[in-house]
Amino acid sequence: MAEAATSPIFEDDPRFTRDLVGHEAAERTFLDAYLGGRLHHAWLITGPKGVGKATLAWRIAKFLCAEDAAEEADAGGLFGDALPKEPPQSLATDPENAVIQRILSGGHGGIRVIERTVNEKTGKMRTEIPIDDVRGLTSFFQQTSAEGGWRIAVIDAVDELNTAASNALLKLLEEPPHKSILLLVAHAPGRLLPTIRSRCRTLALRPLSAGEVANVLSTRCPDLDTANLQGLAALSEGAPGRAIALQAQGGMVLYETLSGMMAALPDLTMTAVHGLADTLAAAKNDADYRLFVTLTTGWLERLVRFAASGMVGPEVVPGETAAMQRLGTLAGVDRWLALWEKVGQQFARADAVNLDRKQVILSFFTSAMAVARGQG
Numbered sequence: 001m002a003e004a005a006t007s008p009i010f011e012d013d014p015r016f017t018r019d020l021v022g023h024e025a026a027e028r029t030f031l032d033a034y035l036g037g038r039l040h041h042a043w044l045i046t047g048p049k050g051v052g053k054a055t056l057a058w059r060i061a062k063f064l065c066a067e068d069a070a071e072e073a074d075a076g077g078l079f080g081d082a083l084p085k086e087p088p089q090s091l092a093t094d095p096e097n098a099v100i101q102r103i104l105s106g107g108h109g110g111i112r113v114i115e116r117t118v119n120e121k122t123g124k125m126r127t128e129i130p131i132d133d134v135r136g137l138t139s140f141f142q143q144t145s146a147e148g149g150w151r152i153a154v155i156d157a158v159d160e161l162n163t164a165a166s167n168a169l170l171k172l173l174e175e176p177p178h179k180s181i182l183l184l185v186a187h188a189p190g191r192l193l194p195t196i197r198s199r200c201r202t203l204a205l206r207p208l209s210a211g212e213v214a215n216v217l218s219t220r221c222p223d224l225d226t227a228n229l230q231g232l233a234a235l236s237e238g239a240p241g242r243a244i245a246l247q248a249q250g251g252m253v254l255y256e257t258l259s260g261m262m263a264a265l266p267d268l269t270m271t272a273v274h275g276l277a278d279t280l281a282a283a284k285n286d287a288d289y290r291l292f293v294t295l296t297t298g299w300l301e302r303l304v305r306f307a308a309s310g311m312v313g314p315e316v317v318p319g320e321t322a323a324m325q326r327l328g329t330l331a332g333v334d335r336w337l338a339l340w341e342k343v344g345q346q347f348a349r350a351d352a353v354n355l356d357r358k359q360v361i362l363s364f365f366t367s368a369m370a371v372a373r374g375q376g
Contacts, residue, residue, distance in 0.1 A: 014052075014054035014055040014057070014058050014241075015058040015062075015103065015104060016104060017055045017058070017059075018092075018095060020052055020055050020056055020059055020091075021052070021208065021212055021215065021216050021240065022052070022206075022208040022209075022212045023052055023056060023205050023206075026045075026056060026203040026204070026205055027056070027059070027090065027091050029203060030043070030060060030091065030203065031088065031090065031091060033201075034064075034067075035087055035088075039181070040200070040201040041173075041176035041180060041181055041182065042173055042176070042181070042182040042184065042199060042200040042201070043060070043181070043182070043183050043184065043200060043201050043202075043203055044158070044184045044186055044189060044192075044196075044197060044200035044201070044202045044203070045057055045183065045184065045185050045186065045202075045203045045205065046186045046187075046189045046202060046203070046204045046205065047187075047204060047205030047206065047207070048187070048207055048237065048238065048239050049187050049239060049241070049242065050236070050239030050240065050241030050242035050243075050245070051205050051206075051207055051208065051238060051239045051240070051241070052205055052239075052240065052241070053156075053157075053185045053186070053187075053205055054154075054156050054185050055241075056203065056205065057154050057156065057183040057185055058154065059091045059092075059093075060091060060181075060183055061103070061111055061152045061154060061183065062091075062093045062099075062100055062103055063088070063091040063092075063093055064149075064150045064152060064181070065099050065100075065103060065108060065110055065111070065149065065150060065152070066093045066094075066097055066099050066100060067088070068110075068149030068150055069097075069098075069099045069149070070085075110149060110150055110151055110152060111152045111153075111154065112136070112137060112140045112151075112152070112153045112154075113153075113154050113156070114129060114133050114134060114137065114153060114154070114155040114156070115129065115155070115156045115157075115160075116128070116129055116160055117133075127160075128160055128161065128162040128165075129155075129160050129161045129162065129165050130162060130164075130165060131162065131164035131165040131167075131168050133165065134161065134165040134168040134169050134172075135168055137153050137169075137172060138168075138171075138172065140153070141153075141172065141177040141180050142177065149179070150179055150180070150181060151177070151179065151180045151181075152180070152181050152182075152183065153180075153181075153182050153183065154183045154185070155169070155182065155183070155184050155185065156185040157185045157186060157187050158184040158185060158186050158192060158196070159186050159187055159188045159189065159191045159192055166192070166193055166196065167193075169182075169196065170193060170195055170196055170199075173196060173199040173200070174199065182200075184196075184200060189202075206238070207237060207238020207239060208238045208239070208240060209238070210230070210233045210234055210238075210313075210314055211233075212240075213232075213233040213236050213238065213239070213240050213243050214229050214230065214233040216240040216243070216244075217229060217232060217233060217236075217240065217243045217244060217247065220244050221244070221247050224247065228247075228252050230314070231252055231255075231316045231317060232246055232247055232251070232252060233314075234313060234314040234315065234316045235251070235252070235255060235295075235298075235316045237298075246291075249287060249288075249291055251291060251295065254288070254291060254292060254295060255295050255299075255316060255317070256317050257276065258292070258295055258296060258299060259299065259316065259317050259320055259323070260317075261273070261276070261365070262299060262303075262323065262327070262368070263319065263320070263323035265327060265330075265368055265369055265372035266330070266369045266370075266372035266373045268365060268368075268369055273361070273362060273365045274362070276361065277357075277358040277361040277362050278358065280292055280357060280358075280361060281356070281357045281358035281361070286357075289357050292361070293347045296343065296364065297340065297343060297344055297347070300336065300339060300340040300343060301340060302324070303324050303327060303328070303336055303340075304333060304336050304337050304340055306321075306324045306325070306328060307324070307327075307328035307332070307333040307336055308333045308337075312324060327372060330371075330372045330373075330374065331371045331372060331374055335371050336371065339367055339368060339371050342367065343364055343367070346360060346363060346364065347360065
């Protein structure tokens with residue numbers, strides 16, 4: 001359901017998520033391959049961030065380890081013949097199972113996780129996964145499994161490997177060890193080497209409907225009122241993990257502020273702009289600022305889609321469609337598209353050279369007001 005932490009917006013640990021909503025077809029595809037003895041050695045799990053890719057990867061890993069342990073325990077017939085049992089109907093596992101408990105505690109020797117880590121020299125999260133992390137998989141797969149069964153590697157996310165690490169992974173895919181499986185989470189599979197994609201079987205996860213997201217969110221956040229539940233579901237773009245993390249970070253409050261300011265264009269007061277910029281720039285951590293960046297670019301993207309097609313998804317806040325319709329008449333789609341591209345570049349450049357965040361925010365709203373006045 002939720003994704004591993006790849007940014008301040010996605011903060012749920014998927015290994016602890018018990019249920020997977022809306023992806024029954026992908027789960028069935030893997031289960032049929034397992035039951036039919038046609039289990040591929042590498043699975044590429046694709047889809048938007050927060051849609052459930054890492055949750056599915058861990059669901060598969062837990063299932064394989066639990067099945068191995070069950071088969072060993074059931075081998076109690078005469079002369080070691082396994083006792084017959086009903087085939088599994090899903091990838092669900094018992095959270096109280098001893099094998100699952102070891103996985104949840106990080107103590108299962110048959111699973112290796114590759115993900116971005118903190119650079120010890122800078123204290124910051126790496127932007128890529130280096131080759132040494134992937135090289136470690138070679139020795140892991142060459143060794144006899146500590147648990148006597150599957151050796152499983154979860155790479156979250158494979159499109160975050162640097163070039164050297166991607167080439168090292170390719171060698172593993174070309175010569176897969178016996179009873180080993182690679183579960184590759186990919187947010188942007190188009191960035192991968194074609195040779196990596198061609199050696200994997202793909203499980204493509206689709207965005208969930210707003211209703212499915214709302215159902216997941218209501219289970220995780222039962223105290224949410226209807227307005228916030230529907231707003232977060234609409235804002236999530238079909239990714240329950242995104243909705244859950246937005247709720248945890250107070251994303252609806254910030255979005256309502258942003259949407260209100262955009263609706264006021266071009267007559268937005270600079271007092272309001274400075275107030276928001278001061279608040280975000282003064283934050284002790286950068287999570288709120290990065291949330292603002294994500295929400296801002298997303299709002300502009302929705303505006304561009306609306307201006308181009310006249311169609312918009314469910315409203316996140318009341319009156320949003322009317323505001324976008326009015327802004328679309330003040331400036332053509334080309335101008336709003338140009339602003340969206342410009343803003344994305346400005347935010348990226350600000351990160352690269354550590355520009356003053358307050359000035360970046362002020363620059364965005366100044367540009368937005370100019371476009372709404374037909375000057376951009």
